Structure formats: C-alpha cells, structure tokens
Amino acid sequence: MKTIILAGGSGSRLWPLSRTNYPKQFLKLSGMDKSIFQLTMERVMLLGAIEDIYIVTNEGYRFLIAGQIEELGYAAIAENILLEPESKNTLPAIYYGVKAISAAPGGRGEVVGVFASDHLIGGSEAFAAQVLAGIPLTDEYLLTFGVEPTAPETGYGYIKPGKALRGGRAVSEFKEKPDLQTAERYLKEGYYWNSGMFMFRADLFTEEVKRLAPGVFAAFEAPDVKTAFAEAPNISIDYGVMEKSSRVAMIPLSIKWNDLGSFSTFYEQYETKMDERGNIIIDEDDTIMLESQNSMVYTEGKKAVAVIGADNLVVVDQKDALLICDRSKTQAVKDVVDILRARKDHRAHFHLTEYRPWGSFTILETGGFYKIKRLTILPGRMLSYQMHYHRSEHWVAVSGTGILVLDGDETVFTAGENVFIPAGRKHRLKNPGKLLLEVIEVQSGAYLGEDDIVRYEDEYDRIED
Amino acid sequence: MKTIILAGGSGSRLWPLSRTNYPKQFLKLSGMDKSIFQLTMERVMLLGAIEDIYIVTNEGYRFLIAGQIEELGYAAIAENILLEPESKNTLPAIYYGVKAISAAPGGRGEVVGVFASDHLIGGSEAFAAQVLAGIPLTDEYLLTFGVEPTAPETGYGYIKPGKALRGGRAVSEFKEKPDLQTAERYLKEGYYWNSGMFMFRADLFTEEVKRLAPGVFAAFEAPDVKTAFAEAPNISIDYGVMEKSSRVAMIPLSIKWNDLGSFSTFYEQYETKMDERGNIIIDEDDTIMLESQNSMVYTEGKKAVAVIGADNLVVVDQKDALLICDRSKTQAVKDVVDILRARKDHRAHFHLTEYRPWGSFTILETGGFYKIKRLTILPGRMLSYQMHYHRSEHWVAVSGTGILVLDGDETVFTAGENVFIPAGRKHRLKNPGKLLLEVIEVQSGAYLGEDDIVRYEDEYDRIED
Numbered sequence: 026m027k028t029i030i031l032a033g034g035s036g037s038r039l040w041p042l043s044r045t046n047y048p049k050q051f052l053k054l055s056g057m058d059k060s061i062f063q064l065t066m067e068r069v070m071l072l073g074a075i076e077d078i079y080i081v082t083n084e085g086y087r088f089l090i091a092g093q094i095e096e097l098g099y100a101a102i103a104e105n106i107l108l109e110p111e112s113k114n115t116l117p118a119i120y121y122g123v124k125a126i127s128a129a130p131g132g133r134g135e136v137v138g139v140f141a142s143d144h145l146i147g148g149s150e151a152f153a154a155q156v157l158a159g160i161p162l163t164d165e166y167l168l169t170f171g172v173e174p175t176a177p178e179t180g181y182g183y184i185k186p187g188k189a190l191r192g193g194r195a196v197s198e199f200k201e202k203p204d205l206q207t208a209e210r211y212l213k214e215g216y217y218w219n220s221g222m223f224m225f226r227a228d229l230f231t232e233e234v235k236r237l238a239p240g241v242f243a244a245f246e247a248p249d250v251k252t253a254f255a256e257a258p259n260i261s262i263d264y265g266v267m268e269k270s271s272r273v274a275m276i277p278l279s280i281k282w283n284d285l286g287s288f289s290t291f292y293e294q295y296e297t298k299m300d301e302r303g304n305i306i307i308d309e310d311d312t313i314m315l316e317s318q319n320s321m322v323y324t325e326g327k328k329a330v331a332v333i334g335a336d337n338l339v340v341v342d343q344k345d346a347l348l349i350c351d352r353s354k355t356q357a358v359k360d361v362v363d364i365l366r367a368r369k370d371h372r373a374h375f376h377l378t379e380y381r382p383w384g385s386f387t388i389l390e391t392g393g394f395y396k397i398k399r400l401t402i403l404p405g406r407m408l409s410y411q412m413h414y415h416r417s418e419h420w421v422a423v424s425g426t427g428i429l430v431l432d433g434d435e436t437v438f439t440a441g442e443n444v445f446i447p448a449g450r451k452h453r454l455k456n457p458g459k460l461l462l463e464v465i466e467v468q469s470g471a472y473l474g475e476d477d478i479v480r481y482e483d484e485y486d487r488i489e490d
Numbered sequence: 491m492k493t494i495i496l497a498g499g500s501g502s503r504l505w506p507l508s509r510t511n512y513p514k515q516f517l518k519l520s521g522m523d524k525s526i527f528q529l530t531m532e533r534v535m536l537l538g539a540i541e542d543i544y545i546v547t548n549e550g551y552r553f554l555i556a557g558q559i560e561e562l563g564y565a566a567i568a569e570n571i572l573l574e575p576e577s578k579n580t581l582p583a584i585y586y587g588v589k590a591i592s593a594a595p596g597g598r599g600e601v602v603g604v605f606a607s608d609h610l611i612g613g614s615e616a617f618a619a620q621v622l623a624g625i626p627l628t629d630e631y632l633l634t635f636g637v638e639p640t641a642p643e644t645g646y647g648y649i650k651p652g653k654a655l656r657g658g659r660a661v662s663e664f665k666e667k668p669d670l671q672t673a674e675r676y677l678k679e680g681y682y683w684n685s686g687m688f689m690f691r692a693d694l695f696t697e698e699v700k701r702l703a704p705g706v707f708a709a710f711e712a713p714d715v716k717t718a719f720a721e722a723p724n725i726s727i728d729y730g731v732m733e734k735s736s737r738v739a740m741i742p743l744s745i746k747w748n749d750l751g752s753f754s755t756f757y758e759q760y761e762t763k764m765d766e767r768g769n770i771i772i773d774e775d776d777t778i779m780l781e782s783q784n785s786m787v788y789t790e791g792k793k794a795v796a797v798i799g800a801d802n803l804v805v806v807d808q809k810d811a812l813l814i815c816d817r818s819k820t821q822a823v824k825d826v827v828d829i830l831r832a833r834k835d836h837r838a839h840f841h842l843t844e845y846r847p848w849g850s851f852t853i854l855e856t857g858g859f860y861k862i863k864r865l866t867i868l869p870g871r872m873l874s875y876q877m878h879y880h881r882s883e884h885w886v887a888v889s890g891t892g893i894l895v896l897d898g899d900e901t902v903f904t905a906g907e908n909v910f911i912p913a914g915r916k917h918r919l920k921n922p923g924k925l926l927l928e929v930i931e932v933q934s935g936a937y938l939g940e941d942d943i944v945r946y947e948d949e950y951d952r953i954e955d
Binding site: 040041313315316324327328329330331332333334335338340342344345346347348349350351353354355357358360361364365370372389390392393394395397399417419421423424440441443445463465467469470 | 505506778780781789792793794795796797798799800803805807809810811812813814815816818819820822823825826829830835837854855857858859860862864882884886888889905906908910928930932934935
C-alpha cells in the first residue's frame with residue numbers, strides 16, 4: 026500500500042514548544058530520541074517501503090523533512106516530498122498526494138493510508154496490523170479510523186458506529202467536539218474518537234472528490250500545482266468528503282493514541298511521570314514544586330524553577346518564551362499565538378534555535394551592535410560560501426574540527442582556535458569530520474539582519490533566496 | 491544625630507530577584523533608578539551628614555555598599571562601613587554600630603537612629619520630620635517606630651500603644667504576626683505596625699543592653715570584633731531589649747511603608763500599575779495575560795510571557811530562575827531557597843550577573859569546554875592584572891574604548907576589535923574613558939572555574955583572595 030503523511034501543520038496549540046517555522050511534528054519531546062514526525066515515519070514504514078510514502082507539507086519544512094528522514098538513516102526521496110504552495114486545509118493536501126500516487130503505472134488502484142505527522146501512537150506493530158486488516162474493506166468503502174476511547178475527552182470529535190461490516194463498522198454519524206457530559210454519554214454508548222486517519226483506494230477516493238467536492242477536483246485539473254492550490258477551496262476531508270459520502274466505513278483501532286492537540290492532552294501523554302498529587306515534572310533536577318497538584322512543569326532544564334501552590338497549571342518554560350496556563354483553558358494558547366502574530370513578534374514563528382540544511386544556529390545574546398550565536402555544523406555539511414557587507418564575525422571553535430575557507434585559502438579550524446572575519450571577506454566553514462563542529466560566533470556591526478548575506482556557492486541551492 | 495543602617499540581610503523571601511550574594515536591598519526594582527539601599531541612604535541623609543551614617547553589613551557586601559554609595563555621588567567612608575564577621579541577628583549588629591559611635595569623643599551622648607536598608611518608604615521629608623520630632627523623648631526612652639496601618643496585614647508584627655507621651659506613645663505590648671481576623675481587630679483598635687526602626691541615645695541603649703542582654707554586652711568587651719561576634723548570642727533587638735525594657739516608647743509614623751518581606755507585600759508595592767482585574771504586569775510589552783486576575787508577572791523583559799487563567803499568582807521570571815507562587819503562599823519562597831542551598835545550587839546565592847569592584851560580568855552561556863561572558867567595566871576602573879593556567883580567553887569589544895595590557899604591552903582596544911589571550915599570558919583590561927566598556931569574553935579550556943586566576947596587581951586588594 027501507499028501512504029500519505031500530512032506534515033504541513035503549524036501547531037500553534039503547543040506554543041511555545043511549537044513555533045510556525047518548527048512545529049510540533051518536528052520536535053523531539055522530552056524522553057524521546059526521535060521527533061513525532063520521525064516516529065510517524067517509522068510506524069508507517071511497517072505498512073510499506075519508504076518509496077511508498079508520500080509526505081505533503083509546505084515549502085518551509087522541506088529541509089526539516091529531508092534532514093529528519095536522513096537522521097533516521099534513509100535517503101530522502103525528493104519526488105515523494107510534495108510541497109503545498111499554500112495551505113488549503115486537508116482535502117486539497119490529501120488529494121494532491123492521491124493525484125501523485127495515481128499518476129504512477131497502476132496507481133489508480135492503489136490502497137492509500139493517510140496519517141497525521143503529529144500524533145503519538147503507542148504500539149506500532151499493533152497499529153500496523155489493525156490498519157492492514159482493514160484493506161479488504163477498501164474495495165467498497167472510504168475508511169476512517171476510530172480509536173477506542175479511554176476517557177471522556179472533550180478535545181476530540183467522535184464517531185457513532187453503525188452496523189458491523191467485515192472487520193469494520195458502518196459510520197452512523199460524525200460528532201463535533203462535545204462538552205464533558207456529552208462526552209461521558211458517548212463513552213458509555215460505545216462511540217469512537219475520530220482520529221483524522223484514513224484509508225481508501227485512490228480511484229474510489231477520486232470518484233468521491235469529483236462527486237462531493239467538485240471545486241477541489243476541478244482545481245487539480247490545472248496544469249500546475251500552484252494554480253491548483255490557488256483555485257482549490259479551503260476545505261477539510263471530513264467536511265468535504267467523509268461526512269457527505271455514503272461509502273464511508275470505520276475501522277476501530279485499539280491503540281494508545283494522542284493527537285497532542287492541546288497542553289491538556291499533552292499533560293496526559295506524560296501520565297507515567299505523574300506523582301501521587303497529579304504533578305508532572307519534566308527535567309526534575311532543576312524544578313521544585315511545593316503545595317501543588319495536577320500541574321505540569323516542562324522546562325528545557327538548566328533553570329531553577331520553583332512552583333508553589335499551583336493547582337491544575339501547565340508551565341512551559343523556554344529561554345525566550347514562557348507559558349503558564351490553567352489546564353482547563355489550554356484552547357486559549359492559540360489566541361496567544363494570534364496576538365503574537367498580530368504584533369509581528371518573531372517568537373510566534375521562530376525558536377532561538379533555527380535549523381538550516383547544514384545544521385543549526387542558536388542566538389545566545391543580542392546587544393546594540395553585536396549578536397552572539399552558537400553554530401552547530403553537521404558532519405559532512407558546510408555553510409554557503411558567503412560575505413556580509415555590514416558585520417564582522419568572530420569565530421571560536423569550541424568542539425570538533427572543521428575547514429575554514431577565507432578568501433579562497435583553506436585552513437584547519439579546530440576546538441580552541443579562533444578567527445576574525447572582517448566585513449567584506451568571503452568565508453565558509455566546512456565540517457568534513459565525523460563529529461559535530463560547534464562554533465561560537467560574535468557578530469559586530471551596525472546592521473545584523475540575517476539578510477545581510479551574499480552567497481557565492483551553496484550546496485543547498487539558496488543562492489537566489 | 492547618628493544613624494545605623496542595617497544592610498546585612500540576605501533576603502531569601504524575594505528569591506529569585508534577591509540572591510544571597512546580591513540581596514534585595516541592593517536591587518534596583520523595575521521603575522526605580524536607585525536601589526532600595528540607595529533610597530535608604532538618601533532618606534537617612536536628611537537626618538544628618540554622610541559622616542554620621544554607619545552601615546553594618548557583612549564582608550560579602552563591602553564592594554556593593556561602596557559601589558552603590560559612589561554611584562550616588564559620594565565617597566564611601568571605609569571606617570563607617572562596619573563588617574560583621576558572622577551574622578548574629580540584629581542586636582549584636584546594632585550594638586556593634588553603637589559601640590563604634592560611642593567610641594568617638596562625645597559619642598556616648600549621641601542620639602542614634604537605626605534603620606533597615608531594605609524597606610521602601612514613601613515621602614522622605616515627612617519621614618525625616620517625624621523621626622526628628624521624636625528626639626526629645628530619647629532622653630528618657632528607647633524609641634521604636636510604629637507605622638499607622640492601612641490594611642490588616644498578617645505579615646507584620648504589631649504594637650499596642652499605651653498612654654500618650656510628649657510626641658509619642660507608651661508601648662503597651664508587642665504582638666507577633668497575627669492571623670487575618672486578629673489583624674482586623676488590631677486595625678480597628680488602633681494598633682501600629684512594628685517597623686523594625688529604632689532611635690535612642692547611645693548611653694541609654696548601652697545601659698539596657700548591659701542590664702537585659704548581658705551576653706551581648708560581655709561579648710563586645712572582647713578586644714576584637716571577630717571574638718565579639720563569635721561569643722555573642724544570636725538574638726534580635728526586639729527579643730533582647732525592646733520587649734524586655736520598661737524604658738521603651740513608640741513614635742507613630744504616618745507614612746507609606748513596605749518592608750518587602752514577601753511577594754505578597756511586593757505585589758502591593760506596585761498597586762499603581764494594577765489593572766481593573768487586579769493584574770500587575772512589569773515589562774508589559776512582552777507579557778500577555780488572558781482570563782486572569784489578582785496576579786503579577788515580573789520579568790526582565792525580552793521574553794514572550796503568556797499567562798492564561800491565573801488567579802492570585804505571582805510570577806517572577808529571570809534567565810536562570812523562575813518562581814510561580816500563589817499569593818497566599820509566598821512565605822514558602824524561603825523554603826525554596828533552603829532547598830536550593832541544601833542542594834548547593836548556586837542560584838540560591840548568585841545572579842547570572844555578578845558585581846565586582848570594576849563593574850560586572852554576566853554569564854551568557856556555558857558549554858562543555860567553553861563559557862561566554864559579557865564584561866562591563868566602569869569608567870575609570872580596571873580588572874586585576876591576571877593570568878589563567880587552564881583557559882584561553884577571547885575578547886571582542888562591543889562598546890566603549892579601553893586599554894588592553896598583554897604581557898606588559900599596552901594597546902588601545904575599542905568597539906569592534908578583538909584579541910586572543912592564550913592560557914599563561916598576563917593580561918588586564920582598563921577603562922580610562924568616560925563610557926562603559928563592554929566586552930564579550932569567550933573562554934575555552936578544560937577547566938573554567940572562577941578560581942583559576944593568578945593576580946599580579948589589583949586595585950581592590952584581592953591578591954590574597
């Protein structure tokens with residue numbers, strides 16, 4: 026079978042952990058050595074080969090996706106990373122993937138699974154087995170996956186199941202997010218959580234899109250993707266197809282599932298770290314909680330955090346942003362992000378650490394006429410060959426060994442060494458070694474914007490950027 | 491008259507604003523251009539000349555006190571800064587000051603005012619006038635100052651006044667911190683807040699110490715201060731003298747007074763910044779509060795802080811420490827500091843910025859084999875001439891102009907320039923100019939402790955340190 030992973034979400038509900046330019050699917054949460062996207066990739070690889078996986082995402086995440094796939098030990102397949110020119114909700118994104126799959130020989134008859142990149146699922150083998158068991162039903166139905174609920178969650182939509190089918194259930198009704206009382210009734214009456222995961226044959230799905238969402242179908246008849254997305258309506262697969270089609274069935278999944286849709290469900294994800302008063306401390310060495318209950322403190326570590334008398338609070342502390350939120354009001358985190366975006370506050374979009382194809386940089390300090398960064402260059406990678414008009418740069422290598430290119434001359438640059446690069450000089454840093462190369466950069470100048478850069482050569486095609 | 495300022499308190503109740511090595515009296519709070527100690531100095535100078543002010547403090551605050559007095563535009567008088575060899579509560583501290591005052595010609599007959607360095611008082615002129623009006627009573631009485639209460643505070647001790655005296659009141663009884671109901675009764679019955687400020691003649695006070703606290707009196711008969719403090723009992727002036735003496739009267743003060751004894755009173759200090767929901771935001775540009783009430787957010791700025799659904803919370807965020815505390819539980823802040831001290835956590839004692847006689851340094855980042863600091867050198871000051879065995883240092887001047895001494899050679903070192911100082915080389919930085927000199931220092935080496943320093947010359951007598 027083929028799969029489509031939806032990886033274009035900007036994840037504002039988990040701010041400040043998640044920022045527009047590095048949203049939650051790419052985060053390695055505390056206690057996990059892989060990102061949520063990477064865990065999704067590994068899980069989906071139980072359903073087919075890596076060539077069978079299509080990732081629909083937006084342009085901004087291209088290097089992130091490729092980097093995270095390579096970190097798993099695979100080569101990223103450029104043709105399978107489908108970039109949305111603009112965000113038009115899930116139906117255009119999924120149909121884009123289905124069109125790509127259908128275009129290959131025999132593609133129209135393929136079974137396609139659609140999975141979010143930002144859900145946590147426990148028990149990958151059980152998940153894969155339950156998904157694969159649903160394949161026979163795809164000859165007749167578009168399938169949605171319903172998760173057996175474990176609590177009356179108000180943050181999820183629900184599915185009311187109908188009559189039993191071979192290995193599945195008919196869908197009687199889709200239900201919006203309920204209030205607590207309704208959720209308790211749903212739980213009692215055997216409803217399922219609507220997981221936002223789907224499976225269908227490409228041809229059957231295409232027929233239903235043509236019939237039920239003709240605007241989307243027509244848009245994708247355009248000769249290019251940019252026009253298709255420009256013309257496509259903004260519509261979800263649920264609203265556009267699943268809730269309208271009579272050919273929908275549900276596969277029940279008996280798995281641990283969390284959509285990380287708010288800090289309320291995020292809190293539940295860490296239940297194994299919960300103490301007898303309901304408190305969860307991530308990076309506990311540095312956190313002190315007194316007279317508190319049902320609260321969570323999630324920090325980056327290296328900071329002394331004291332919480333006294335908290336009840337039902339979530340605290341997320343990062344170097345440049347702090348969230349303190351009552352657990353019953355986590356939906357308002359999105360409002361905070363909206364306010365930050367309206368203020369053009371870069372902390373809505375960027376972490377202090379930003380990722381580049383060659384590695385990452387972290388802003389350590391910004392002053393009037395200086396900026397300090399830590400650069401981390403991955404083994405085998407290099408910065409572009411570049412020059413700045415308005416700033417000099419001072420590099421101190423603090424770990425690893427690299428090659429420094431300065432106006433064409435190459436020298437070895439190793440931990441403890443330093444070099445001064447006056448404004449106007451061409452320079453580049455390469456890491457040909459096997460270890461990370463870490464460099465402290467002190468920039469000095471009257472203008473320190475990222476856009477003061479002239480690139481002469483770049484491994485990552487950013488010369489016109 | 492003479493005055494004694496008690497400036498030895500370590501202020502753990504306002505952690506993380508206040509740390510052992512830089513406690514609250516030396517802080518410049520948001521919206522104030524002078525520290526609480528500096529405001530106290532200026533207020534006390536309305537009662538007499540700077541030569542008449544004695545400051546009792548501990549060894550660790552010597553440079554801080556001198557620096558803050560100089561910042562006010564006065565020369566610090568070394569003989570008037572009395573250093574406690576160890577902390578033995580207020581009675582030994584005050585008696586130490588009274589002994590110093592008594593030792594001068596005519597000193598035994600001096601009127602001595604005793605004031606805390608960490609209280610905020612509104613209306614310095616009114617304060618001074620009310621204090622001076624009490625002087626005639628010192629012929630007969632040891633005076634304590636009672637503040638007219640404005641609210642039923644449970645964090646203060648109270649004084650029940652007795653019969654009227656010339657310009658004062660007899661003291662009927664001292665009362666411990668009450669519960670809320672009792673405080674309300676005290677307010678109704680005309681009690682006063684016990685301010686911890688005193689005034690008396692040196693000879694009368696000495697007589698009472700000899701009679702009522704003979705252990706303290708005897709200890710200070712020792713030939714040196716170290717022995718005196720070693721032998722003196724740990725006892726407060728209230729318990730040791732004021733509550734026992736029959737010769738005590740009270741001067742009522744009609745002033746705005748706040749002892750900043752907890753974040754609960756700290757919150758009240760900022761009532762002018764309170765919105766209609768009781769929220770106080772300090773550095774409001776970067777803070778978003780939604781659905782919150784009766785809460786305070788105090789940040790250093792430059793951080794995006796979002797608070798959702800807070801009720802009665804105090805949030806204090808600094809780069810290396812964060813406190814979130816229910817306003818009814820601010821007494822437990824001291825317990826947090828006790829825990830940090832027991833863990834030998836340096837954040838109980840130090841801020842990221844540490845003050846030195848020549849200025850200050852701020853730790854920006856610490857890695858495996860490197861540390862980054864920003865050094866700020868005051869005009870006219872210089873670092874010691876020094877050498878490190880285990881680390882090289884890289885200096886980048888980011889503002890101002892200094893003189894760099896490297897193995898005896900002097901060169902001008904100005905913003906934008908940089909220098910590399912290998913381990914083992916003697917170096918010094920001077921700021922002979924009129925502006926602050928700011929330098930980013932990148933240390934590299936296998937050992938980066940502050941104690942890897944050999945000092946050859948030092949303006950501040952730290953060669954044996």
